[in-house]
Amino acid sequence: MPRRSEKQIYEMHAQVCSVLSNPKRLEIINLLRGDEQTVGDLAEKMDLTKANVSQQIAILRHKGLLLARREGQHIYYHLAFPKMLKAYDLLREILMERLSKQGAMAQRFRKEQP
Amino acid sequence: MPRRSEKQIYEMHAQVCSVLSNPKRLEIINLLRGDEQTVGDLAEKMDLTKANVSQQIAILRHKGLLLARREGQHIYYHLAFPKMLKAYDLLREILMERLSKQGAMAQRFRKEQP
DNA sequence: TATATAGTTGCGATATTGCGCAACTATACT
DNA sequence: AGTATAGTTGCGCAATATCGCAACTATATA
Numbered sequence: 001m002p003r004r005s006e007k008q009i010y011e012m013h014a015q016v017c018s019v020l021s022n023p024k025r026l027e028i029i030n031l032l033r034g035d036e037q038t039v040g041d042l043a044e045k046m047d048l049t050k051a052n053v054s055q056q057i058a059i060l061r062h063k064g065l066l067l068a069r070r071e072g073q074h075i076y077y078h079l080a081f082p083k084m085l086k087a088y089d090l091l092r093e094i095l096m097e098r099l100s101k102q103g104a105m106a107q108r109f110r111k112e113q114p
Numbered sequence: 115m116p117r118r119s120e121k122q123i124y125e126m127h128a129q130v131c132s133v134l135s136n137p138k139r140l141e142i143i144n145l146l147r148g149d150e151q152t153v154g155d156l157a158e159k160m161d162l163t164k165a166n167v168s169q170q171i172a173i174l175r176h177k178g179l180l181l182a183r184r185e186g187q188h189i190y191y192h193l194a195f196p197k198m199l200k201a202y203d204l205l206r207e208i209l210m211e212r213l214s215k216q217g218a219m220a221q222r223f224r225k226e227q228p
Numbered sequence: 229t230a231t232a233t234a235g236t237t238g239c240g241a242t243a244t245t246g247c248g249c250a251a252c253t254a255t256a257c258t
Numbered sequence: 259a260g261t262a263t264a265g266t267t268g269c270g271c272a273a274t275a276t277c278g279c280a281a282c283t284a285t286a287t288a
Binding site: 152153154164165167168169171172186187188189 | 234237
């Protein structure tokens with residue numbers, strides 16, 4: 001018998017997904033695919049304010065998806081679980097397949113829908 | 115040059131993740147892993163009202179993750195992209211690894227945190 | 229037509245999220 | 259100490275999500 005109930009696992013799983021349910025956080029994860037980066041690096045590449053990037057980073061970090069390394073003035077962030085990129089890529093792959101197969105369905109992913 | 119901008123892809127990707135960012139919807143997906151099921155089946159297994167299950171199903175269906183098949187009184191639902199289970203399993207695997215390695219971090223996934 | 233069963237939808241209260249803005253802390257350098 | 263650069267945090271408002279409840283639609287069967 002499991003120490004943790006299934007319901008709790010679903011809850012944790014959902015929380016990980018909710019961290020991933022924001023386009024800016026996904027872009028950050030994608031930008032951290034290779035090297036570690038600073039808030040400033042990310043802010044520039046994403047064309048966002050540092051405050052906003054820092055807020056998103058804080059969420060990723062507090063939820064344990066990102067790790068930090070300080071070096072002087074700079075704080076370099078990197079992915080805590082690079083394996084997560086596999087899930088990221090898989091989902092994106094499904095997305096692209098779907099877009100190419102069923103163009104009409106793309107409508108469903110615009111801002112709103114009937 | 116891509117027809118769709120990167121930002122749009124991140125946006126769509128985030129929307130898929132936001133569909134997955136609810137424990138009840140994750141449980142539904144997991145229960146649909148094998149056979150197709152009716153709202154009633156799911157409601158019973160999950161110990162929820164049919165109305166609530168139906169609402170979650172509606173979200174999954176409208177976002178294109180579920181497909182329906184009517185048979186008399188019953189509507190059977192099944193996964194539109196079984197491949198999505200790979201992403202589901204991968205994420206869950208990461209979750210379980212993390213729980214076993216760093217028990218303390220589990221705290222971060224409880225309801226609230228400092 | 230009437231009744232039962234299966235499922236859906238709208239409403240409303242409550243909770244959560246996103247994000248700009250301004251103020252704040254931390255490190256480095258002169 | 260003073261200044262610059264890097265990053266963080268709190269606040270407030272608008273937008274969105276959750277979910278119970280009740281009313282609704284759809285199919286089947288007597």
